[in-house]
Amino acid sequence: MSERMEPVDRPGNEPAGAPTQNDGAAVAGAEDRPAGEVARYLERLLNEGHERWEGHRCPICFLFIGLPTYKHTKQNPCCMKLVCNGCILAARQRGLSGCEFCRTPLPTDEASTLAMIQKRVSKGDADAMCNLGCKHYHGQLGLAKDVPRAVEMWMEAAELGSNDAHNSLGVTYYAGDGVQEDKPRGVRHWQEAAMKGHVESRHNLGLDAFKNGNCELAVQHWMISAKMGKEDSLNDIKKMFMEGQASKAQYAEALRGYGDAVEEMKSHQREEAKRLGV
DSSP states (O other): OOOOOOOOOOSSSOOTTOOOTTGGGGSTTGGGSOHHHHHHHHHHHHHSOOSOOGGGBOTTTOOBOOSSGGGTEEEOTTTOOEEEHHHHHHHHHTTOOSOTTTOOOOOSSHHHHHHHHHHHHHTTOHHHHHHHHHHHHHTOTTOOOOHHHHHHHHHHHHHTTOHHHHHHHHHHHHHTSSSOOOHHHHHHHHHHHHTTTOHHHHHHHHHHHHHTTOHHHHHHHHHHHHTTTOHHHHHHHHHHHHTTSSOHHHHHHHHHHHHHHHHHTOOHHHHHHHHHTO
């Protein structure tokens, strides 16, 4: 989500982490579910997904990829693996050609690139489906912009386990971008991905809670995503702390967790790639 939300007044004087009257709104479809079921689901939502999704780990160096992932990786159409910039640089320095992961020669034009992606899609590759959905969404590789088709591809990818697809569906339905706006449906997709460790989806749940006036819940979500290396989440907690909507202890904990996550994603190769602009 690109939307930035300004802090609002705390719903009440509850201690951090305590349920508030707005907690039900944080669970999509809560109005049609028993209160006990909603409470159990919310507890599960906050207790699961504290470890990052393995789909965002570089398959070569095995380190988690920096956030946002698109700034720190390349995804080749041959195998659809997200390879970090550090490993891309290492491959270049060793004089290796083709894909950094599978060594397949890379396509030289859009038509060949699209054909490679479609081949992976035909084999049931969820990452390829998610990627092709993005191409339809943005109108890339010679494809016309087609949001409904993008949604179809993301739905297929999500059913096969792509948390990136869940996040894209969440953003699209929540904002009503090219589809009929359906915020509860968007939130459901974020919840599915967040419970499996998808950082962006967890951050977006915090934004949704914040927008609905539930600062306590927003902080809880952002604490989780900050500890997985999401700088925006840390900054939002800092802002809420400065305005008295989060505690000093919460901000300190988020800051430590964020720092640890960032350190774990560092490597000499990645630092060198950053310096060289890879």
